[in-house]
Amino acid sequence: MCAEQGRPGRGEQWYRRAAYAGHREAANALAILLLQRGDASGAEPWFSKAAEAGSVDAAFNLGILFAGRGAERTAHAWYERAAAAGHTEAALQVAIVQLRDGELQDAERNLRCAAGGGSAEAAFRLADLLDRRAAAAGEGVPDSERTADDESTQWYERAARQGHRRAQVRVGMFAAARGDAVEAAEWYRAAAEAGSRNGAFNLGLLLAREGSLPEAALWWQRAAEGGHGRAALRLALLAARRGALAEAQTWCARAVEMGPPEVAERAARLRTALQEELSA
Helix, strand or coil: CCCCCCCHHHHHHHHHHHHHCCCHHHHHHHHHHHHHCCCHHHHHHHHHHHHHCCCHHHHHHHHHHHHHCCCHHHHHHHHHHHHHCCCHHHHHHHHHHHHHCCCHHHHHHHHHHHHHCCCHHHHHHHHHHHHHHHHHCCCCCCHHHCCCCCHHHHHHHHHHHCCCHHHHHHHHHHHHHCCCHHHHHHHHHHHHHCCCHHHHHHHHHHHHHCCCHHHHHHHHHHHHHCCCHHHHHHHHHHHHHCCCHHHHHHHHHHHHHHCCHHHHHHHHHHHHHHHHHHHC
């Protein structure tokens, strides 16, 4: 309370007193204060004391501390401890390592825990895991045939409603595949306005199909300025069509730089053709 009222010194004093008396959450709070002050070495023993006394938050914080030092195995052990006690973000961190290591069943269990606890990232990763498993078993469903009963779709939508940008793009793609351009545009726009390059690019595609090229170009420019190579190539093609060859070359160069390889190859060919046109 004292720290919240602008008296961090008194706050630390009270946290220390309670921590020495064995209050585990006070020990965790004291460690956080020390860490915020840049005293990681001073924070670690208090996190450890709190975690050993049963503080789930302290166990998770130790995971963060060791991860920041590059001690992944130690960090993972603390994340696992916190996850076993139901800590949402710790379960996500454990799942990410398990996904990387191919431990998919264990990853699914932890993703379900984290997603059920409110993690949008876990919901997205769980949906992606379910999709990849179905595809590997030959049971994948085309985007145009998805229904509200599909579990992976439900998790994507849950993450999208929580503001997860990649999930918003995916749900937008589902809507576009079934012909609902209005809903697709809403999801793409939400993702784009939150900073998603893919959301901006896909919104541009949707607008272009509807004949709104000027607005589409604005979204492609936003995507390209964020490093989206396909958007840069689209802008190069638009500029070339209206005769702005120098501008088209500039966007070609950006597309070559940003890729991916097939985009870079197309942009390089277009740039060569533009150079020949300019020198003719």
